[in-house]
Amino acid sequence: xxxxxxSGFDASFAALSDATRRGxxxxxxxxxxxxxxLAEKFHMTLTGxxxxxxxxxxxxxxxxxxxxxxxxxxxxxxxLEEEATWIERYRQLWAERFEELDKVVEQLKQKEKxxxxxxxx
Amino acid sequence: xxxxxxxxxxxxxxxxxxxxxxxxxLVVTRxxxxxxxxxxxxxxxxxxxxxxxxxxxxxxxFISCEADVRAGGTYRFVFGHPASEQPMxxxxxxxxxTPHSRLVWTNDEGGEGGAVTTVTFExxxxxTLVVLHDLYPSKEALDGAIASGSTGGFSETFxxxxxxxxxxxxxxxxx
Numbered sequence: 070x071x072x073x074x075x076s077g078f079d080a081s082f083a084a085l086s087d088a089t090r091r092g093x094x095x096x097x098x099x100x101x102x103x104x105x106x107l108a109e110k111f112h113m114t115l116t117g118x119x120x121x122x123x124x125x126x127x128x129x130x131x132x133x134x135x136x137x138x139x140x141x142x143x144x145x146x147x148x149l150e151e152e153a154t155w156i157e158r159y160r161q162l163w164a165e166r167f168e169e170l171d172k173v174v175e176q177l178k179q180k181e182k183x184x185x186x187x188x189x190x
Numbered sequence: 191x192x193x194x195x196x197x198x199x200x201x202x203x204x205x206x207x208x209x210x211x212x213x214x215x216l217v218v219t220r221x222x223x224x225x226x227x228x229x230x231x232x233x234x235x236x237x238x239x240x241x242x243x244x245x246x247x248x249x250x251x252f253i254s255c256e257a258d259v260r261a262g263g264t265y266r267f268v269f270g271h272p273a274s275e276q277p278m279x280x281x282x283x284x285x286x287x288t289p290h291s292r293l294v295w296t297n298d299e300g301g302e303g304g305a306v307t308t309v310t311f312e313x314x315x316x317x318t319l320v321v322l323h324d325l326y327p328s329k330e331a332l333d334g335a336i337a338s339g340s341t342g343g344f345s346e347t348f349x350x351x352x353x354x355x356x357x358x359x360x361x362x363x364x365x
């Protein structure tokens with residue numbers, strides 16, 4: 070598990086204080102991209118984008134991997150965050166299901182009441 | 191504004207909780223305001239199950255819902271979505287069916303990494319506590335499910351597809 074120290078949080082906040090870097094994270098949330106792609110999307114020089122990605126990488130928010138001549142960037146959520154996010158989505162899935170189940174159960178209860186009354190009559 | 195309807199008592203919403211209780215197990219809990227036999231019926235009669243298993247918010251609809259709810263019986267749920275020609279299938283086998291108290295089934299659509307689901311129904315006064323366990327074959331299988339990002343829900347899958355189609359459409363329009 071990834072341990073977050075004070076410096077980890079500071080690095081994250083510093084990384085997130087810049088609008089371009091937030092944009093890059095948003096972009097990577099949709100799909101992985103190369104530094105060249107990102108530089109083009111954000112109308113920047115390759116060097117400028119490399120710096121931004123470097124800051125994000127330092128903060129652990131982005132992971133880069135060089136395949137051949139292309140360096141690809143991926144969102145670098147820590148395993149812990151990833152798991153927490155997944156569990157919350159999984160919880161919502163069941164919560165939505167169970168809200169519908171409440172309605173079905175309520176109807177069955179009503180029906181039972183009515184049927185019970187009919188039998189008694 | 192905010193006129194309260196007193197005629198139909200709407201039960202307060204009960205909270206759904208989820209916890210990863212071990213390296214390979216997830217536990218979901220929820221209380222329902224009804225006796226266990228009613229809640230159990232809603233899980234085991236296909237025509238009832240169909241009404242809640244895929245709520246509207248999931249963005250999919252049942253194409254078919256077959257479930258032979260007895261030990262050794264199988265189930266197969268098929269769903270469709272307007273954005274996809276391929277239906278989605280979920281299937282498996284019931285291992286245990288104990289009326290009003292316990293259901294166990296396998297989830298086989300994902301191959302060998304699928305979880306075994308155990309649902310227990312525990313009556314507490316006028317309420318029933320439902321506890322659902324998803325037990326994965328290994329830590330790697332559960333970690334893998336988490337890493338894939340899919341929770342077995344549909345909206346997320348189709349949201350991704352919708353987004354992809356949108357992106358493709360936009361990039362085609364641009365060129």
